[in-house]
Amino acid sequence: xxxxxxxxxxxxxxxxxxxxxxxxxxxxxxxxxxxxxxxxxxxxxxxxxxxxxxxxxxxxxxxxxxxxxxxxxxxxxxxxxxxxxxxxxxxxxxxxxxxxxxxxxxxxxxxxxxxxxxxxxxxxxxxxxxxxxxxxxxxxxxxxxxxxxxxxxxxxxxxxxxxxxxxxxxxxxxxxxxxxxxxxxxxxxxxxxxxxxxxxxxxxxxxxxxxxxxxxxxxxxxxxxxxxxxxxxxxxxxxxxxxxxxxxxxxxx
Numbered sequence: 685x686x687x688x689x690x691x692x693x694x695x696x697x698x699x700x701x702x703x704x705x706x707x708x709x710x711x712x713x714x715x716x717x718x719x720x721x722x723x724x725x726x727x728x729x730x731x732x733x734x735x736x737x738x739x740x741x742x743x744x745x746x747x748x749x750x751x752x753x754x755x756x757x758x759x760x761x762x763x764x765x766x767x768x769x770x771x772x773x774x775x776x777x778x779x780x781x782x783x784x785x786x787x788x789x790x791x792x793x794x795x796x797x798x799x800x801x802x803x804x805x806x807x808x809x810x811x812x813x814x815x816x817x818x819x820x821x822x823x824x825x826x827x828x829x830x831x832x833x834x835x836x837x838x839x840x841x842x843x844x845x846x847x848x849x850x851x852x853x854x855x856x857x858x859x860x861x862x863x864x865x866x867x868x869x870x871x872x873x874x875x876x877x878x879x880x881x882x883x884x885x886x887x888x889x890x891x892x893x894x895x896x897x898x899x900x901x902x903x904x905x906x907x908x909x910x911x912x913x914x915x916x917x918x919x920x921x922x923x924x925x926x927x928x929x930x931x932x933x934x935x936x937x
Contacts, residue, residue, distance in 0.1 A: 685906050685907065685908060685924060685925070686906070686907060686908065686909075687904055687905075687906055688721055688722040688747065688904065688905040688906075688907055688910050689719060689720045689721055689722060689902055689904055689930070690720070690721075690722035690723065690724075690889070690902055690903050690904070690905055690910075691715065691720050691722075691723050691724075691889050691890050691892070691898060691899050691902040691903075692722070692723065692724040692726065692749060692751075692763065692765065692887075692889050692903070693724070693726050693753065693763060693838065693864065693889035693890060693891045693892070694706075694711055694723060694724065694725050694726060694889075694890060694891075694892045694898060695725070695726070695727055695728070695753075695891070695892060695893045696708060696711060696725050696727055696733040696737075696799070697733065697795065697796075697797045697798075697799050698725075698727040698730045698732060698733045698796055698797065698798055698799075698809065698813070699727040699728045699730070699794075699796070699813065699893070700728070700788065700790075700793040700794035700795065700796050700812070700813060700814055701728070701794055701814075701893055702727070702794075702893050703893055703894045703895070704795060704797075705894065705895055706892075706893070706894070706895065707733075707799045707803050708725065708733050708734075708736040708737035708739075708740060708799060708800075708801060709736075709737075709740050709799075709801060709802075709803055710803075710895055711723070711725065711737060711895070711898065712737055712740040712741050712744060712746060713740075713744075714895050714898045714899075715741075715744075715746055715898060715899070716744040716746060718898065718899040720746070720898075720899055720902060721745065721746055721747060721910075722746070722747045722748075722749070722905065722910050723737070723741070723746060723747075723748060723749075724748065724749040724750070724751055724763075724765055725737050725748075725751075726751050726752050726753040726763055726764075726765075727752055727753065727813070728752070728753055728755065728813045728814060729752060729753070729754060729755060729783055729813045729814075729815070729817065730752055730796070730809060730813050731750060731751065731752050731769075731772045731773065731776050732798045732809075733798060733799060734748065734750045734751070734769065734772065735750070735769045736798075736799065736800045736801045738750070738769065739800075739801040740801050747910040749765045749766065749767070749910075749912070750765070750766045750767075750768065750769045750771070750772035751763065751764045751765040751766055751772060751833070752764050752772075752776075753838055754779070754817060754824060755814075755815070755816045755817065755845070756816060756817060756819055756820060756821045756823075756824050757816050757817065757818055757819060757820055758816075758820065758821055758850045758851065759816055759844075759845055759850055760821050760837065760845065760846065760847045760850050760851070761837075761838040761839065761845045761846065762821065762824065762825075762835050762836065762837050762838055762847075763835070763836040763837075763838050763864060764824075764828050764833055764834070764835055765833055765834045765836075765912060765915075766831065766832065766833045766834075766912065767832070767911055767912050771831055771832055771833065772833075774831060775827065775828070775831040775833065778827065779817055779819065779824075779827070782817045782818045782819050783811055783813070783815060783817055783818075784811070784812075784815045784816075784818070785811065786811065786812045786815055787810055787811065787812060788808075788809065788810060788811065788812040788813070789812075790808075793812060793814060795808065796808055796809040796812075796813055797809070821847065821851075821855075821858065822855070822857075822858065825858050825860075832912065833912065834861065834912050834915065834916060835858075835860060836860065836861070836862050836863060836864050836887065837854065837860060837863045837864065838864050838891075839864055839865065839866045839891065840854075840863045840864065840865060840874075840878075840881070841865050841866050841869050841874055841877065841878070842866060847863075848878065853880075854880075854884075860884060861884075861885065861916050861919035861920055862884055862885040862886065862887050862919040862927075863881060863884045863885075863886060863887070864886075864887050864888060864889060865886050865887075865888050865929075866888070866891070867888055867889070867890055867891055867900055867901040869888070871886050871929065874886065885919045885920070885921070885927060886929065887903040887919075887927060887929065888901045888902075888903060888929045888931075889901065889902060889903065890902065900931075901929065901930070901931045902929075902930055903927050903928065903929050903930070904927060904928050904929075904930055905918050905925075905926075905927045906918060906924075906925055906926050906927070907925055908925075915927075
């Protein structure tokens with residue numbers, strides 16, 4: 685069994701709210717400095733910068749999951765992960781047309797740029813990525829499952845853009861393996877506020893929009909390999925796999 689220190693909620697230059705310092709190269713370099721060995725770039729409703737992060741991560745023995753932070757029509761934020769960029773790309777080809785055709789205004793919302801492994805801007809995403817897909821949480825969950833991915837409701841304790849804030853509960857037919865709590869929250873606080881979350885494994889990630897925020901909280905996964913299948917086992921505490929939230933300042937080496 686191996687320990688994977690995972691920050692799986694990081695925004696890059698492709699998120700309009702992400703700093704322009706958050707290039708794939710800068711993110712991977714920062715993760716390496718901190719000793720993190722499992723990361724995911726989860727931009728708002730977009731996947732592309734994860735591909736360029738993976739090119740750099742190979743040099744540092746950092747494992748990458750591919751995904752996004754999706755916003756459903758209920759305005760629920762959900763983290764979505766896949767093992768390969770090919771899986772993520774095939775999934776994204778289905779959902780991207782369901783993003784409203786409303787143009788971004790960079791001066792108002794922020795830049796949305798794809799940046800390659802050489803820190804060169806490849807293109808700017810024209811659609812505003814802060815809108816909701818015209819898909820319900822049920823539809824989104826089912827589609828992610830069909831493509832072999834993993835869904836984790838994001839920052840469930842927040843008063844906006846969380847499944848609890850928007851619905852008031854977590855539908856039981858959506859078999860989530862875990863829920864993410866905000867980087868500022870502790871497990872004790874969350875379970876006191878929301879006792880019904882005891883049935884879920886809690887994870888927490890940085891939700892970083894700036895380099896200094898990466899790794900401010902992360903989740904350790906004890907796995908045989910850094911795959912979606914293994915992470916699902918850890919979240920269900922199966923076959924000796926498990927996870928735990930870690931909050932630590934500075935480096936982790």
